[in-house]
Amino acid sequence: MPQNEGPQHEGFEDELGAILRHAGDGFAADDRRELVEGGLRRGRRRLIRRRLAMTGGALALAAVGIGGAYGGSLLPLGADAPNTSVAAPVKPTATTDPVPDQQKPGEARIPVKDIAAALKANTPAGTWEIDDLDGFGQAVGGVFDDGDGRAAVTVGLYRPGVGEAGEDQVACPDKVAIPFDDCVEEKLTGGSRLMILQGYEYPDKREETKAWRAVLLTGDGFLIDVSEYNAAAEKGAPVSRENPPFTPAQLKALVTAPDWGPLFAQLPQYVDRSGGAGGQGGGPGKGGPDGQDTPRRHVEPTGTVVQSTLRSLLPRGLKVTDKGGEGEYAYAVVDDGKGKSLVQINVQPNMSDVAGDLFGSGEVTTLPDGRRVKLTQQPGEKGGEGVVWWTADTMTPEGFRVVVSAFNAGTQHEAATRAEPALTMQQLKAIALSPKWQKLPLK
Structure with missing residues (x-):
């Protein structure tokens, strides 16, 4: 598991937790057990990728990234699970509710077909199989085939906030916790940060499924998380090709494409429980009832x-x-x-x-x-x-x-x-x- 999630990030974590609950069926029983019992488990309230990757038996949230805690992934806490991968994003979910204006706080209502359209427009030629195109959400998953083998691909859009929020997602994991073939971090113009990770679905490589992941954190606090595999499913499908279909350069082009901008704008602003939206509240220790200080929740040791x-x-x-x-x-x-x-x-x-x-x-x-x-x-x-x-x-x-x-x-x-x-x-x-x-x- 990055990671100075102070009180200003609490709303984002709560909203991410809601997304993860919808994706709960994507975790095997032993994954859930590790989130509770892993030697380095951070806690229910935070499921961050890298922390997951660093747990006693866990993740890389290596692996559940924001879209999924790496032994590293998006998901903060817990620290990192035998069945967790270095690039396991949250399972895409969508609702077929036809009334998009009935939006719950923190719930994204982007038409899935729009996310799929942006994905298709910024990837090489090939055929796509994508479900739930009539729904709403903030993530989509499908199977891509360029003629060299079917490959699972997922993309998720998130709004962790501004400042340090989300920085964990664009930091390469520690090889002591998670093995990978290559990982690159890059600072782009406009304050954006990019990570491209070429790893494996299982840290122990007990299956040959490769998991490649690109995460972009924009300068204004939006995050796009793309994962691809060399099999038709993240888990449980035989390897269909030597490598995932998109090269690191193609992953970079995909996550930096301008088509995501209008979709980012449709993400709900996360709720800052410390006193306002978007992390602009009173900050830790202020804004409680009758002017009383509120407890500091996500404190952690500083530095090294x-x-x-x-x-x-x-x-x-x-x-x-x-x-x-x-x-x-x-x-x-x-x-x-x-x-x-x-x-x-x-x-x-x-x-x-x-x-x-x-x-x-x-x-x-x-x-x-x-x-x-x-x-x-x-x-x-x-x-x-x-x-x-x-x-x-x-x-x-x-x-x-x-x-x-x-x-x-x-x-x-x-x-x-x-x-x-x-x-x-x-x-x-x-x-x-x-x-x-x-x-x-x-x-």
């Missing part, structure tokens, strides 16, 4: 402090061979001379609303100060042969969550390099319970 704190708490004798992360997430690849071991952590304030899901089962202990601790040992879920996943998950009575995981490999999607992780369960527990986490600067 989680990374440095994690390294300071690692046991002695471990050599750090790789490191990284952003905001509340950090990882370190360590080696004690017996092989590489990935260690990762998420520090998540304001998680009380999912405490029951996270600590309602399993080996849970409540400490004298009220903190709950859950220890788990399970097989890895990203496809690496022989990988095991050990986790210490903790939460204070106030909802401050620290979850630390370790693996017996340098990444989750590669084969195990050792019998067990380099850290013991007790060492993971000690890191998670360190008082240093609650002293971190938040924003």
Whole structure:
């Protein structure tokens, strides 16, 4: 999972959540389980692509992108699922309601046929099969055939807002979390930002389905997300061609086409729960009833402090061979001379609303100060042969969550390099319970 979603982005996340609920049947049962139990899960209220890609067993929302959390995708939170891809956009949905003026807050009512027309006009010659052309929405999916094999293609239009909102969608994922063949980030004229990712539907490549994705975030805060595959469906269909049909250059031409402008203008303005539309409200801490401050909800650690704190708490004798992360997430690849071991952590304030899901089962202990601790040992879920996943998950009575995981490999999607992780369960527990986490600067 980008990612400084402050209160001004709350309305966008709520609206995106509504879109995801409509697309719920696109997630397998194990995908939903990871969104709840993934070691680096960010929370129900945020489903962002890259966070999904970075979860203990999850996404790249790699993979649910805005249109779909990459291990990376659009969807923020959660941090990244064995069945999640680096380019899994939200399943296109449409309603056949013939009364477009009966629009609910945050609901797009763009004629699907108009989105399909723009898609066809800006792609090479070929035949298209597109359903629900009589409906309304903000996304469309179909099957394209240029004579070299049928290929699934999806496109979604979004309005995350202005400023930093949506920037996660145009940032390449970390290869420690998600493997890919190529990824390019580019700044365009007018303040637009573009990402083109050439990856796979499954991070472990257990199927040969390739998933290529182009995401454009315009300077005025609109986002278009296009994904294509070398099969007639994102999942469950045999590979029909060597590569998806559109080259990176053609994907760029597609997402930057002027035809999208009139459609962007039809997207509803997201509602800013902190005091106005479009992020122009009173901001965090203002605008509550009777002039009282409202709670800060999406606070998270600033800068690289989680990374440095994690390294300071690692046991002695471990050599750090790789490191990284952003905001509340950090990882370190360590080696004690017996092989590489990935260690990762998420520090998540304001998680009380999912405490029951996270600590309602399993080996849970409540400490004298009220903190709950859950220890788990399970097989890895990203496809690496022989990988095991050990986790210490903790939460204070106030909802401050620290979850630390370790693996017996340098990444989750590669084969195990050792019998067990380099850290013991007790060492993971000690890191998670360190008082240093609650002293971190938040924003």
